[in-house]
Amino acid sequence: xxxxxxxxxxxxxxxxxxxxxxxxxxxxxxxxxxxxxxxxxxxxxxxxxxxxxxxxxxxxxxxxxxxxxxxxxxxxxxxxxxxxxxxxxxxxxxxxxxxxxxxxxxxxxxxxxxxxxxxxxxxxxxxxxxxxxxxxxxxxxxxxxxxxxxxxxxxxxxxxxxxxxxxxxxxxxxxxxxxxxxxxxxxxxxxxxxxxxxxxxxxxxxxxxxxxxxxxxxxxxxxxxxxxxxxxxxxxxxxxxxxxxxxxxxxxxxxxxxxxxxxxxxxxxxxxxxxxxxxxxxxxxxxxxxxxxxxxxxxxxxxxxxxxxxxxxxxxxxxxxxxxxxxxxxxxxxxxxxxxxxxxxxxxxxxxxxxxxxxxxxxxxxxxxxxxxxxxxxxxxxxxxxxxxxxxxxxxxxxxxxxxxxxxxxxxxxxxxxxxxxxxxxxxxxx
Amino acid sequence: xxxxxxxxxxxxxxxxxxxxxxxxxxxxxxxxxxxxxxxxxxxxxxxxxxxxxxxxxxxxxxxxxxxxxxxxxxxxxxxxxxxxxxxxxxxxxxxxxxxxxxxxxxxxxxxxxxxxxxxxxxxxxxxxxxxxxxxxxxxxxxxxxxxxxxxxxxxxxxxxxxxxxxxxxxxxxxxxxxxxxxxxxxxxxxxxxxxxxxxxxxxxxxxxxxxxxxxxxxxxxxxxxxxxxxxxxxxxxxxxxxxxxxxxxxxxxxxxxxxxxxxxxxxxxxxxxxxxxxxxxxxxxxxxxxxxxxxxxxxxxxxxxxxxxxxxxxxxxxxxxxxxxxxxxxxxxxxxxxxxxxxxxxxxxxxxxxxxxxxxxxxxxxxxxxxxxxxxxxxxxxxxxxxxxxxxxxxxxxxxxxxxxxxxxxxxxxxxxxxxxxxxxxxxxxx
Numbered sequence: 062x063x064x065x066x067x068x069x070x071x072x073x074x075x076x077x078x079x080x081x082x083x084x085x086x087x088x089x090x091x092x093x094x095x096x097x098x099x100x101x102x103x104x105x106x107x108x109x110x111x112x113x114x115x116x117x118x119x120x121x122x123x124x125x126x127x128x129x130x131x132x133x134x135x136x137x138x139x140x141x142x143x144x145x146x147x148x149x150x151x152x153x154x155x156x157x158x159x160x161x162x163x164x165x166x167x168x169x170x171x172x173x174x175x176x177x178x179x180x181x182x183x184x185x186x187x188x189x190x191x192x193x194x195x196x197x198x199x200x201x202x203x204x205x206x207x208x209x210x211x212x213x214x215x216x217x218x219x220x221x222x223x224x225x226x227x228x229x230x231x232x233x234x235x236x237x238x239x240x241x242x243x244x245x246x247x248x249x250x251x252x253x254x255x256x257x258x259x260x261x262x263x264x265x266x267x268x269x270x271x272x273x274x275x276x277x278x279x280x281x282x283x284x285x286x287x288x289x290x291x292x293x294x295x296x297x298x299x300x301x302x303x304x305x306x307x308x309x310x311x312x313x314x315x316x317x318x319x320x321x322x323x324x325x326x327x328x329x330x331x332x333x334x335x336x337x338x339x340x341x342x343x344x345x346x347x348x349x350x351x352x353x354x355x356x357x358x359x360x361x362x363x364x365x366x367x368x369x370x371x372x373x374x375x376x377x378x379x380x381x382x383x384x385x386x387x388x389x390x391x392x393x394x395x396x397x398x399x400x401x402x403x404x405x406x407x408x409x410x411x412x413x414x415x416x417x418x419x420x421x422x423x424x425x426x427x428x429x430x431x432x433x434x435x436x437x438x439x440x441x442x443x444x445x446x447x448x449x450x451x452x453x454x455x456x457x458x459x460x461x462x463x464x465x466x467x468x469x470x471x472x473x474x475x476x477x478x479x480x481x482x483x484x485x486x487x488x489x490x491x492x
Numbered sequence: 493x494x495x496x497x498x499x500x501x502x503x504x505x506x507x508x509x510x511x512x513x514x515x516x517x518x519x520x521x522x523x524x525x526x527x528x529x530x531x532x533x534x535x536x537x538x539x540x541x542x543x544x545x546x547x548x549x550x551x552x553x554x555x556x557x558x559x560x561x562x563x564x565x566x567x568x569x570x571x572x573x574x575x576x577x578x579x580x581x582x583x584x585x586x587x588x589x590x591x592x593x594x595x596x597x598x599x600x601x602x603x604x605x606x607x608x609x610x611x612x613x614x615x616x617x618x619x620x621x622x623x624x625x626x627x628x629x630x631x632x633x634x635x636x637x638x639x640x641x642x643x644x645x646x647x648x649x650x651x652x653x654x655x656x657x658x659x660x661x662x663x664x665x666x667x668x669x670x671x672x673x674x675x676x677x678x679x680x681x682x683x684x685x686x687x688x689x690x691x692x693x694x695x696x697x698x699x700x701x702x703x704x705x706x707x708x709x710x711x712x713x714x715x716x717x718x719x720x721x722x723x724x725x726x727x728x729x730x731x732x733x734x735x736x737x738x739x740x741x742x743x744x745x746x747x748x749x750x751x752x753x754x755x756x757x758x759x760x761x762x763x764x765x766x767x768x769x770x771x772x773x774x775x776x777x778x779x780x781x782x783x784x785x786x787x788x789x790x791x792x793x794x795x796x797x798x799x800x801x802x803x804x805x806x807x808x809x810x811x812x813x814x815x816x817x818x819x820x821x822x823x824x825x826x827x828x829x830x831x832x833x834x835x836x837x838x839x840x841x842x843x844x845x846x847x848x849x850x851x852x853x854x855x856x857x858x859x860x861x862x863x864x865x866x867x868x869x870x871x872x873x874x875x876x877x878x879x880x881x882x883x884x885x886x887x888x889x890x891x892x893x894x895x896x897x898x899x900x901x902x903x904x905x906x907x908x909x910x911x912x913x914x915x916x917x918x919x920x921x922x923x
Binding site for chain 1 (some may be wrong): 569570573574577580581599602603606627
C-alpha cells in the first residue's frame, strides 16, 4: 500500500490532460521599429503571430503555453539594453528574442545570461558569441553564425588545396557586419596563410593599394558594398588578375535576392567589362530551402503586412532568414519548455530550458533546423558562379551542408573555373 | 515697493545660512574587492572617507552635503553593470564613481548617461570615451586619458621633427590597457607615418619579426610587460639599433615607482648588456606633484589601511593616481552640486551638475586639477632617461604640461641623446 500514491500520480500523468502543460510565458522581443532593417518590427511581428497561432492550435502539444509577446525597440546601439533594464525591475521576462545586431545583442545577452533568462537571437552572428561557457551562456543562435558560413570556405580550401587568402572587408565602425563576417573566416582558417585588408565605408576605395595585396594570394574573399565589389573586380580585370591566377569570392548572406544575375550591371559604360570581370567572381550565400508550408507562411506574411497598413514597408512581405529565425525561435522555445516542464522543471529554470534547445533538430518553417551542442544553428550555404558569360547570368554550382560538413558539386559546377592557374608573380603588370 | 520681495530674497540668500546648501547624496562606487587592482576597495575606500570628512568639516561650504557612499564590486567584466541594474530599480544613485576598467566602464557609463546620472571615473581612459556628445554624455574623467598622455609624444615629435613611429603594444585581449594606451598615441598622430605591431600576452615574443619593423622607423613607442621590454631592448642593442639611429620609448603610466632605475636589472647574466641597452630607452610616465597636504593624506591612507586590518593588502597605503582620482572626484562633484543648487538646480539634474564639473580648475589632494571643456582631466607627464650610464640610473629630463601644451626641458636633458643619427637602412645588419 505504501506505493499507491506514487502509482496514482503515474496513472494520472499518463492518462489525464495534465500531459499538455499549461503556462504563461512572457516574451520580450527586441526588433527595430525602423524599417530599414531586414529584421524590423513590421517584418518580424507577423511571423511571431503566425508562430503563436500554430502553437496554440487545437491538438498542438503546445496549446497550453500562452505566450504574451511584448516588443522593445532596438536601435543597434543601446536601446534594447536600456529597455530590458527598465522592463525587468518588476518582472523579468521568461524569454528574450533578439536583438540581431552584434554590439546591442552582446549587452542584452550578458545581462540575460547573468539572470538566467534564455535569449534566442536570429543574429548575434559574430565569433565571440560562440563562447557559451562565459557571459553568453543563455544564448541560442537560430540563424547560422559567421563561423558556420566560414566552414564553406574551409571545405573549399580543403577540396581545391588552396593555401592562402586575402580577406577584404568594409568596416563601417558601427554595426560592422562585414568585419564580423570575415572574422568568422579568419577564425577558422588558422592553418592557412591569411592577410586582411580593412576598407573604410567613409573613404574612397584605394584600388591600387588593395590590389598590391592580391599579387601573392591565391584566394580573395570580400565582403563589401556592391559598388566597391564592382570597382575591385573591374580593376582586377584590367590588370589581368581575373584569368584564373586568383580566385575571387564575395560573401553576400542576407541580400541574396538582390545580388547575383544583375549585380555587374549598372547601365553605365563599364557594364560589358564588368560582366567579363564578374565571370571570375563567385558568391557564397545562404542556401534557402522551400517546402510547401513555407509558401503559405510567405503568403500569410504578405497578407498580414498589407492588412495592418500600419507600416509603410514595401518588401515586408518578403521572408528572409531573420523573419524565419524569429518564427522558429518561438517554436524551439515551446518544444524545449514543454519538454522541461514534463520533466518537472519550470520556465524560471532558464538554464534547463536553454539546454533543451541545444543539440536538437526540429522542423522549422522553411525546413529542418539543427542546433548544435553549443546552441548554434548549423548552416547550409550555396556557391554561385557565372555559368553563361554572354548573358552574364549566375547559377548555384555547389552547396555546403553544415550538419555533415559535405560539399556537394552540382551539374553546373565547372572544375576548370576553380583551378588556380600559374601567374606572373612580378608586379610589372601593374598599369 | 514692487521690488521689495526680490530685495528680501537677495538679502536672505546673502546673509542667512541658506548659503550652505543641504542635501543627501547617494553615491554608488564601483571598485574591485580584489586587491590585485591598483584601484581596489581597500585602496579607494579610505580616500573616499578622507574626502567625506574634509567635505563635512565645520566651516566647509559643502558641510550640508551628506554623502551616503555604497560600494559595488567591479570585476573588470560585467559585475558593475549587473550591480548597477539591480541597485537602481528602487532608486537610481545621484552619482556613480568608477568603474576604472574600459569595457566595464563603457557599459556603466552608457546606462548612467541614458538616465542622466553623473559618472566620475579615475579610469575609462580609452580614446572612445572622449565622444561626450553621444553615449558617454555624463562621464567626467578625473585622471588624464591616454590621449592626454599622447600629447607628450606629439609635443616631442614637433620639437625634434620626428616623422615616423612604430607602436608596439602587448594585447591581453581582456583589459587591453596597452592597446588602449597606444591607441591614444595612434589617434593623435594622424599626420605622421605610423605602424602598429600587436604582441600577444600568451605567446612568446618573436623579436626577429618585431625588429624587422623597426628598420625604417625613427621612433619606437612600446607598451608591454617589463620582461618583454627588456627582451626587445637587448635584441635591439645586439643589432646595433641603440646607437641613436632610432629613438626608443616605453609608456609606463601606473607603476612609475616600480619602473625606472632598476628595471634593466634582473640579476641574470644579461644585466650588464641590458644596462647598456636601456641607455637608449626613455620612459613616459605621469608627473606626480607633492604638496604638504598630500603628505598628511598619504599618512592617513596608510594608517587607515593598517587600522582596518580587514584587508591583507601590503601596499594599500601607497597613494596612486587612481586613489587620488577617487578622492578628487568627490570634491569635484561637491563643488559642482553646490554651485548647481545655489543656482536653483537639484541633484536630480545630472546634466547640469556634470556641466559644472567641466571646464573647471580646483585644488585636488595632490595639486591643481584642471578638467577641460570636454570633461577630461588635463595631464602632466614626465620623460625619464638614463643619465648615469655606469650606474644605470634614471632621471626626469623633461616634463610636459597639458594645460598649456608646453614641453619643459630640465637641466638633466641631453639634446644629443634625442638627436636621430643616420643609420644603414639595409637589413644586412640583421644577425
